[in-house]
Amino acid sequence: ENYRVVNSNGSDLGQLIDRESPDLVILGVPSSNGVESPLNRLKDNIRYAYIPVISIADAKLRGMKDTLEEEGYPNIVFRPLNTHKLVYMMNEMFGKG
Numbered sequence: 001e002n003y004r005v006v007n008s009n010g011s012d013l014g015q016l017i018d019r020e021s022p023d024l025v026i027l028g029v030p031s032s033n034g035v036e037s038p039l040n041r042l043k044d045n046i047r048y049a050y051i052p053v054i055s056i057a058d059a060k061l062r063g064m065k066d067t068l069e070e071e072g073y074p075n076i077v078f079r080p081l082n083t084h085k086l087v088y089m090m091n092e093m094f095g096k097g
Contacts, residue, residue, distance in 0.1 A: 003090065010038040017048055024090060029057035029073055043072060052093050056081065 008016045010028075017025070027038050039055070042048045055073040062078050069076065075093075077086055 013038045013041060014045065014048070017042075017051070022051060024052050024054065024093060026054045026056060026086075029055050029061060029068060029076070031058045031061065037073075039072060054086065054089055054093075 006016060006020050006022070013025075025042065027042075029039075030037050039053065042051065042053065052075075053073075054075045054077060055068070057068065057073070057076055057078050059079050061068065065076060075089055077089065
């Protein structure tokens with residue numbers, strides 16, 4: 001599949017989404033408490049809440065998968081990334097799997 005990728009540091013996420021109208025957002029999960037997640041900005045804004053999300057987390061958070069899901073992180077992929085799994089998840093989200 002061909003996907004167009006646009007990168008953001010998270011602080012300009014809303015502007016980027018408004019400009020690019022993405023079909024999917026891939027977000028990093030903060031590895032420490034007290035760091036605001038861009039996921040909260042997506043979920044709290046009705047304009048962005050419909051966009052599917054894949055969450056990328058550090059391997060050290062693997063044991064917290066259930067907690068991360070309870071906190072609202074969907075579709076978690078742990079580092080090191082398995083690109084085949086990531087593309088599979090994307091294809092499943094878009095009915096191409």
